[in-house]
Amino acid sequence: MFGTELQLTLLLLIPGFGALVIAFVPSRKIHLLRGTSLFFTSITFLYSLLFFTHFDPGAETMQFVQKVPWLNVGVLHIHYHVGMDGISLFLVILTTFLMPLAILASWGIEKKVRPYMFFMLLLEVGMIGVFVSLDLILFYLFWETTLIPMYFLIGVWGGERRVYAAVKFFIYTMAGSLLMLAAILTLYFFNEAQNFDLVEITQRLSLNQIILPFPVELLLFLAFFLAFAIKVPLFPFHTWLPDAHVEAPTAASVILAGVLLKMGTYGLLRFCLPLFPRASAALAPAISLLAIVGIIYGALVALVQTDVKKLVAYSSVSHMGFVVLGIFAFNLQSIEGATFQMLSHGLSTGALFLLVGMLYDRRHTHLIQDFGGLAHVMPRLAALFMVIMLSSIGLPGLNGFVGEFLILQGTFLENAGRAAFAASGIVLSAIYMLWVYQRVFMGAVQNDQNRTLTDLNVRETVILVPIVLLVVWMGLYPGTFLRRMDTSVQKVVDRIEQVREPQIYRVEYRGH
C-alpha cells in the first residue's frame, strides 16, 4: 500500500475501519472492545511511523499527496486533497502516538464501552484528517468531525458537571468554526478558479491572481483567527478549557490537551499566515499582546487553583500562549519553536493529565488538599510526575525547553520587549508547578486514605514510559524533529516576508 496514492488515505481508513468493527462487537464484551481499539490505534501508530521514515526533509512541496475531485456541484469544485509537510507530519504522529496511550488509559471506563471506543476512533479519524487535509471544505469537515465525539466523550463519560462543560465546549467551538465556514465561502467567491484548494489558493494569492482588498483580508483573517483562537485557546477565549478538562474523562483530557488544542495553532500556521499574510502582519502586535497576557494570566490563575486538573488546564493556556507568540513572530526560529512546542506540550500536558487521572482512579478526587505526601506511598508515580513536571516547566535537556527557547529567541529577534515579558511565564510556571508538586507529593501523609494507595501498575507504567523516553529524546536531540520542519516552516516565513517590510533585526554596535 505504501508508496501508492492511497498511502495517506489509508491512515485515515485504519481507525475508521476500527470504528466500524467496534460498532459490530457485542457491547457486553468489554475486553474485546478494548483490545480491538487498542489494536487499531496501535496499527495506526505503527503505520504512521512509515511516513516519518519516508519523509523527505528537503522537499519544497507537500508530500504523500492524493488529490481527486470529490464534489463537483455546478460551480463548486471540492477536492479530496490530502498531503503532509514538516509541520503536519509530527502532529499526525503525535496524534497516533497518544491514541493507543489514551485507549490504555481508558481501562477504567466500565460504562458504555462500545460507544466510548467508537467515539475515540472516530476522533482519531477527525484529528488526522484535520492535519492532512489540504482542501478548505475537507478541512472544515474534519474540524467539525472532531467536535462531535469530543462532545459526547465529555458529556457522557465526564464528571459531575459534564453536561455544562460539554455544551460550553461545543458552543464555544461551534461559534468560532461557523465564522470560519463563512470566511471559507467568502474566500471562494474571490477565487476565480472556484475551488477550495489550499495549495492552489495560496499560490494564486502570492502571484496576485486572487486579489483580496485589505479590509476583506482583515475580516477573513479575523474569522479564521477566532475559530483557531478559541481552539488554542487564546486569552480571553479560554474559559471553556478548564471546565472541559475538569469534567472530561482522563483519555479525553489527554486528547483534548494533547491534540485538539494543537489544531488551533496548526490552523493559524497552515491557514491564517499563508492565506492572509498582510492581515497577520498587521495584527501581529495585538495578537502577541493577547498571547503574552495569556501566558502570564494563565500562569497566575493556575497558581491559585485548588483542583489539579484545572491547574493543568490553566497551565495549557499559558503554554499555548507561547506557541501563538512564536507563530506571530514570523521568523524561522520562533515558528519552528512554536511547532516544536506544540509537540512537547502535547506530550507533557498529555502525560500530566494521565498522571492526574491515575491519581483520580485511586482517590476519586482532583482536589490538591486531599493529597499530600504521596511520594512516600507512590515513589514511582512521584518520580515520573517530577520528570514530566520538569519537562513542562522547560528544564533544559527535556523537551519543553527547546520549544520555549526557540520561541523566545525568535520573538526576541522580532521584538525584545515581547520576549522579555513572555519570559516571566517561565518563572511563573516553575512557581505553580513546584507548589502543586509540593502539596501533592511532599510533606507527611495527612489523609489516612492516602496511606494505602498502590503505586503504578504495569499498564500504567507502559503508558508513561514511552512518553518519558520521548520527552528526553526531544530534549536532548531535537534535531530529529527540527530538521524535518525546516523547509516547511521556511515556506511560511517566506510567505510572510513577501508582504512585509524588511526587518532590521540587528542592533547597532556600540563603539566602533
Added chain:
Amino acid sequence: MVLEHYWILILFPLLGAAINGILGRRFPHPVIAWLSCSMVALSFLVALLSFFNFIRLPEDQRIITHHLFTWIQSGNFVSEVSFLLDPLSMVMILVVTGVGFLIHIYSLGYMAGQSGYYRYFAYLNLFIFMMSVLVLADNYLLMFVGWEGVGLCSYLLIGFYFEKKNAGDAAKKAFILNRIGDVGFLIGVFLIFRTFESVQYLTVFQAVSEQFAVMGTEFGVLGAITLLLFIGATGKSAQVPLYVWLPDAMEGPTPVSALIHAATMVTAGVYMIARSAPLYSRAPETLFIIAVVGISTALLAALIATVQRDIKKVLAYSTISQLGYMFLAIGVGAFGAGVFHLLTHAFFKALLFLGSGSVIMALHHEQDLFNMGGLRKYLPVTFYTMWMGALALAGVPLFSGFFSKDAILWKTFAAGNEALWLMGVVVAGLTAFYISRLMFLAFHGRERSEKQHQGAPDPSPKEPSWSVTLPLIILAGFSLLAGFLGLPSYWGSNRLEEFLAPSFRFQFSGQPAAAMEHAHLTEVILTLVTLAVAFFGFALAYHFYIKNPQVAVRLANRFSWLYSLLRRKFLVDEIYDWLLVGPVQRLSQTILWKGMDVRVIDGLVHGTASLMQAWSHRVKRIQSGYARLYATWILGGALLILFYYYWISP
C-alpha cells in the same frame, strides 16, 4: 589521549545517577554508595590526568575543544554540545570533581542508614554531571543547561527530607529564585545571539574584541548583556536581592550544603562572569554595579551571620558574604582574584560545613549553637580541622583565605575604590567575629547541650567514622596550603593568576587599574590594617563568648531593636512576602480568577446565553396553539409580501 577525551569525565556521574536513580531502590546500600563514589572518583581521576597533561602543553595551546553533537539548530541559530577545556574550566573541574569526590566519601558515613539512600546518591551524581556540563560547556546555551541542571539538583537535594514542610518550602524557594535569575540569564543569551549571531564563547569573544576595541562611555548593548547575565548570577550565587534562598537551603543534608551551597554551585555565577570576562571588562557600568552588589551582599550577610543561632545558618550567611567578596573582586576587574577566592573558599567552606555536619551528627541533629559547647574534647579531629577552616575564613596569614581575600581587597584599593575597600575591611572584621563566635560557642566553654546532661544511653558525643573524618583532614590540608598558589606580589609570583591568564586573553586591557600594581609598601600596609580589624573581631568574639558571656547578652538587650532586626535577617523575607508573594496571590485569586475569568469572561458567555433564553421565553408566546391565530399571521405575512412586490419593489 586523556586530553582528547577529557569530556568523558562527565559521563561517569551521569551513568551513576542513571543506574542508582532507576534501579537503586533494589540495591543494598553499600552497592549504591560505592557505585556512586567510584563514578565520581573516575571523573576526578580523568580530570587529574587531564590536568597533568594540560600543564605540559605550551600556554597558547591550552584551549581544547571537543565537539560531540549539534543540539539545537534552527536557521542561523546553532547550539552545539561541545566542550571547552581551558585553564579556567580546568581549575573549576578539578574543584568540582575533587571536592565532590570528598563529599561523596563523607556522605557514605553521614547518610548511613537513612531512607532514600539511593535517591541521595543519584541526585549527588547528577549534580556532579550537571556542574561538569556547566563548567566545561563551550557555549552559553550549554552552560545554561548545566546552570538549570544544578538548580534542579539543588532543588532535589534541599527537598531531600521532603516529608518536612520546611524542606519542601526551601527547595521550592531556591528553585524559584534561581529561576528568576535564570530568566535574566536567558534573555542575556538572546541578546548575545542577536548581537553576535552566535552563542559560542570563542566566537563571541573574538567578535567582541574586534568590535569593541575602544571603550565607549554610554551604556550600550554590552552593558545590557552583562547586566542580564549578572541577574542570573545573583540568583545562582545568592547575591542581593535574590540571596534569600541560600539560608533556607540549609534544610538539605549537610554534605549537600557543603558541596552545592558552599563549594561549587553557588560559585557558578562567579565562574560565569569570569568566563565572560571579555564582555564584562568592556562594560564598566555593569562592573561597578557588580562591585556594589557584591560588597553590600558581603556586608549584609556578615551582619546577619553575627547573631544566628543555627550553626548551619551562620555558615550559610558566611557563604553569601564570601560570595559577595568574589563579586567585589570581579566588579573591580580582578577576575583572577575572584577565581582564586572561589578556589580557597571551596576548600575551607566545604571543610567548615562538613565539620558542622560532624558536630550535628555527634549531637543527634542538634543545630543550635547555644545548645553546644565544650565539644573540643569529644570531637578532636573535627575541632582541629574546623579551626583550620575558621582561620582560613577569617584570613589569618598563611592560611589560604588570607591570600585570596587580601588579593581582592588589594585589587579593590588599587582600582581606586577606597570606599569599597573600607567596607571590605569591615566585612573582614565581621567575618573574624562570627566565625570565632561559632567556634567558641560550639567547641569551647561549658557544655550546654541538654542531650549531654540527660542520661541518654550514649551520653558523650563521639567522633563519627573514618569516612567523615578523612575528608575533613584532606580539606583542612587544602585550606592551609591552597593559598600558596597565589602569593601576593611582594612575596612571590601568583601562579594561579598566571595559569589562568590565557582564559582572560580577550579581556579588555585598556583599564588604568594596573597603575598601583607594584606599590608593595601600600599593599603590605593595607594587609596589616585588614589583619588588625580581623584580630579585633576575633578578640571581641573571645571577650563576648569565652571571657565574659554576659556582655553579649547585655549588649543584645541594650540594642534590642538592632539585635532583633539582625536576628530576623533585616525582615527581607517578610518584605518579599508582603510586597510580592501576597499581592500576586491575591491578584490571581480575586481579580484574575474569580474576577476576570469567572465574572467577566464567563459572565459574558453566560450572559449571552441567558439573554437568548430570556428572549426565547418571550418569543415562544407566538406559538400559542391557536390555529386561527397562526392563519392570521400567515395572512399578515402574505400581505407584507404583496405590499413589497406591488408598492415597494414593483
Added chain:
Amino acid sequence: MISATHYLTLAAILFAIGTVGVITRRNVITMFMCVELMLNAVNLTFITFSRFLDQIDGQIFVFFVMTVAAAEAAVGLALIVVLSRHTGTLDVDQANTMKW
C-alpha cells in the same frame, strides 16, 4: 367587453371570503370547507391565465390541485374524525395543546 380583470377580481373576492372564513369560523369542518373555497378561487385564476396566455399548463395545474385537494380532503377529514374522537369537540380553539 369582458377581460381577464373580471375573472381575476372575482377570484380575489372568493379567495378573501374563504380566508375570512378560515380565520373566523371555529368549527373545524367549516374551516376546512373554506380552505376548499380558497383553493377553488385559485383554480379560477389558473384557468383564467391559461386562457389569456394561451397555455394549457394552467389547466394542468388545476388538475393537480384538484387531486391534491382530494388527497388532502381524505387525510384532513380523517384527522378531523380522530380529533373529534380524541377531544370530543370540533372547536379548533380547544385544540391548542401544541404550544410553547
Added chain:
Amino acid sequence: MTLIVFYGLAATAVTAAILVVLMNRAVYSALALIVCFGATAGLFFQLGARFIAAVQVIVYAGAIMVLFLFVIMLLDPESEVFLPSRLKKVPGFALAFAVLFTLILFQAADRWTAAQVLTGPIAVTEGASWPGGEIETLAHSLFRDYLLPFEVTSILILVAVLGAVVLTRQHHEKE
C-alpha cells in the same frame, strides 16, 4: 351575452361563498359550497376549459363534497357547544386583512390589464385556439410533459388513502 352569463355566475358564486362562511350549520355551509363549485364550473366552461369544468362538477362538487357531508353526519357538529375563546380580536383583524388583501389583488389585476399583459390574443367570446380541442392538448401535455408528476400524484393519492385508513383504524383498535 357573455358578460351577462359571467355576472350571473359570479353573483351566484359570491353569494354561495358568503353563505359558506355565514351559515351556522355545517350542512348548510356544505350545500352552499356545492353551489359555489357549480357556479365556478360554469365559469371554467365559459373560459374554454371544458374538461376541467366537468372534473370540477364530478370530483369536487360530487365526490369531495359527499365526503364532507358524510363526515358532517358522522360527527354531528350541530350539537357542538362552543366555549368562549380567548381569540376575541381575530375576526376583526381577519376582516380588515381580507379587505386589504382584496384591494391589493384587485389593484394587481388592474395593473396587469393596464400593462397589457393579459390582453392575450384570445377573447372569451372567440373559440379556443388549441388545435384538436383543448382536451386533446391537455391530454398530450399531461401524459407527455407532466407524466412523472402525474404518476407521483397517483402515489400521493394512494398514500392519502392509506393514511386516512391508518388514522381512523388505529383509533378503533384502542377502543
